Amino acid sequence: MAARANIDVERLLAHYRAMARIRAFEEAAERAHQEGHVKGAVHLSIGQEAVAAGVCIHLKREDLITTTHRGHGHTIAKGADTGAMLAELLGRASGTCQGKGGSLHIADFSIGMLGANGVVAAGLTIAVGAAHAVKLRGERRIVVCFFGDGATNRGPFLESLNWAKIYELPVLFVCEDNGFAASTRTRAMSAGPGPDARAESLGIPARTIDGNDVIAVDEAAGELVERVRAGAGPQFLLARTYRLKGHTASDLGAYRSAAEVEARKADDPLKRAAELLKVSGVADETIIAIDAEARAEIAAAWKSALGAPWPAVELAFTDVQDVRMPSWR
Amino acid sequence: MAVMSYLEAGKAALAAEMRDDASVWALGEDLGRGGVFGQYRGLVDEFGPARIVDTPISEATIMGAAVGAALLGTRPVVEMRFADFALCAVDELVNQAAKARYMFGGQGRVPLVARQPIGMWRSSAAQHSQSLESWYAHIPGLVVVCPFTPADNYGLLRAAIRCDDPVVYMEHKDLWAMTGEVDEAADLPLGKARLVREGSDVTLVAWSGVLRAVEAALPLLQDGPSVEVIDLRTIYPWDRDMVLDSVRRTGRLLVVHEAVATGGFGAEIAATVAEALFGNLKAPVRRLGAPRIPIPYSPPLEEACKISPAQIAETVHGML
Numbered sequence: 001m002a003a004r005a006n007i008d009v010e011r012l013l014a015h016y017r018a019m020a021r022i023r024a025f026e027e028a029a030e031r032a033h034q035e036g037h038v039k040g041a042v043h044l045s046i047g048q049e050a051v052a053a054g055v056c057i058h059l060k061r062e063d064l065i066t067t068t069h070r071g072h073g074h075t076i077a078k079g080a081d082t083g084a085m086l087a088e089l090l091g092r093a094s095g096t097c098q099g100k101g102g103s104l105h106i107a108d109f110s111i112g113m114l115g116a117n118g119v120v121a122a123g124l125t126i127a128v129g130a131a132h133a134v135k136l137r138g139e140r141r142i143v144v145c146f147f148g149d150g151a152t153n154r155g156p157f158l159e160s161l162n163w164a165k166i167y168e169l170p171v172l173f174v175c176e177d178n179g180f181a182a183s184t185r186t187r188a189m190s191a192g193p194g195p196d197a198r199a200e201s202l203g204i205p206a207r208t209i210d211g212n213d214v215i216a217v218d219e220a221a222g223e224l225v226e227r228v229r230a231g232a233g234p235q236f237l238l239a240r241t242y243r244l245k246g247h248t249a250s251d252l253g254a255y256r257s258a259a260e261v262e263a264r265k266a267d268d269p270l271k272r273a274a275e276l277l278k279v280s281g282v283a284d285e286t287i288i289a290i291d292a293e294a295r296a297e298i299a300a301a302w303k304s305a306l307g308a309p310w311p312a313v314e315l316a317f318t319d320v321q322d323v324r325m326p327s328w329r
Numbered sequence: 330m331a332v333m334s335y336l337e338a339g340k341a342a343l344a345a346e347m348r349d350d351a352s353v354w355a356l357g358e359d360l361g362r363g364g365v366f367g368q369y370r371g372l373v374d375e376f377g378p379a380r381i382v383d384t385p386i387s388e389a390t391i392m393g394a395a396v397g398a399a400l401l402g403t404r405p406v407v408e409m410r411f412a413d414f415a416l417c418a419v420d421e422l423v424n425q426a427a428k429a430r431y432m433f434g435g436q437g438r439v440p441l442v443a444r445q446p447i448g449m450w451r452s453s454a455a456q457h458s459q460s461l462e463s464w465y466a467h468i469p470g471l472v473v474v475c476p477f478t479p480a481d482n483y484g485l486l487r488a489a490i491r492c493d494d495p496v497v498y499m500e501h502k503d504l505w506a507m508t509g510e511v512d513e514a515a516d517l518p519l520g521k522a523r524l525v526r527e528g529s530d531v532t533l534v535a536w537s538g539v540l541r542a543v544e545a546a547l548p549l550l551q552d553g554p555s556v557e558v559i560d561l562r563t564i565y566p567w568d569r570d571m572v573l574d575s576v577r578r579t580g581r582l583l584v585v586h587e588a589v590a591t592g593g594f595g596a597e598i599a600a601t602v603a604e605a606l607f608g609n610l611k612a613p614v615r616r617l618g619a620p621r622i623p624i625p626y627s628p629p630l631e632e633a634c635k636i637s638p639a640q641i642a643e644t645v646h647g648m649l
Contacts, residue, residue, distance in 0.1 A: 066397075097434035105432035114400055115433055119424050125393020126400070126425065133398035136354065136379060159390035166385065319435035321494040323472045323519050324566035 047244030050269035054217025066123035071116035150181030211239030357408025392418035427470030484517030522568035528557035546641035580611035590618025
């Protein structure tokens, strides 16, 4: 890695710390799934951490995000408690959603995280609606909508971008393009030059960046977030990255070669950030210490989550609806 | 008491809630010019385009945006034009609106109202005529309302807007012009049926537009069997208590709805009565609904899909 001019080492360290926490969480989630502790599907964002870190560093607590089935990283970067998240994956009452949502439906409204989603592209319409309410009430906060490349072929993608533009809503669309829609290469299924061109065709300014370069994500997101805050209407960030793990934690990835994945590991955003830190004069020990600290946090979170109680069966019947709450017959 | 049409009653209810609560707003296609049936006419003049929002033809995003805006504490009233078109927004209604509160462990509520007019009306054919209330009754988290009278359209729309649950609100297109007295001070609860008429021989449960056929059937009943008529009004949660109390007395149940009989909500009522009151029944439970065919365009064919007063009278006679 060549040296880069004007590196803000403290900021890069902050990014590295954020990414290391996400990586440690995802590795713990993968292990927990393989060991059978986590029953439901887990979609890992290993290799994509720079997008979450580089975007969320620009957000305030009151800002809002929506995310996808692959949303752990964004949720952590927005400020969610990793212990509550792991408890949620385990289905425990102390989880972010009392164990009623699991990985696919993690949400933490207290930090402005309006929910992961089990349906591809569903978060887009919810994000523009949240932005619509923000504008209707004259609030200052903004909404960031994370979604994958696969979402760009669903109707709500077009509808939501169009909606955000005609009402000039305070929303930043972040397309985290990891190259795959489940086991299918998205490019093979997508007409036209790409998601950024689709956004631009609707008059939404778009920037395309190397999503594994956390500094590039930080800079581009910073500019776009500033524009959204200034009332310039919706903006679009296309971050090209690569999913180093399968679609789910149980996907062996037979649709791509091991050599391809190995080659892409050179591009691992944590590895790249670490190299950049080193050439900027940060000691190996500092980086190792950050990794260790992140793993220690997750290990402690895992221990407490694993010891947390299961929800009482009665909890299955709460929060369904007010008008005649259900019960067993 | 004011005399209003069913359409005016709905408009007055929305206006009243918008005056009372600044977080109430409406969104849908053409609302700025009154909406497809005129149910919103004039509202933009009073409330402005930020609260009576004209939208693109984007049903999925109209509903999905309402979910996002509702999670933030606003109370969106969504206009889908036709229940048939609301099918373009089923993910947003069924997977998102109905489940967000539950999946997120109670962190948010989705107090939206999805207005989606139902029913056969002026040769509207297969994609503008359906009555799909039973679909939504099947979904945990949703409230389903089918008002019949102007008074109920007023009171129940107000209750639906105030409700913290997502409400599927199904007005019948053939009732827009029907007038009736509306007590604007009345407080109507969701989940309570209306006893239209007391009787002792047969309990007839119906809702929405088909109640006009029920009204027309009553004079056709020879030898005067005494029919108790219940307008269910809210399909979910339905007023089990009123229906079971009635059938306990009459020993006979007939459910009449405009929707396709197969898998219609009448099946749920019939099954519930069979389970709870088998020993009280003096005759088999009967259901009347549309045949399981798409609604045809041609007037005589469309008419053939509707439940007629004669059919109702004949069925009642057959149960005695």
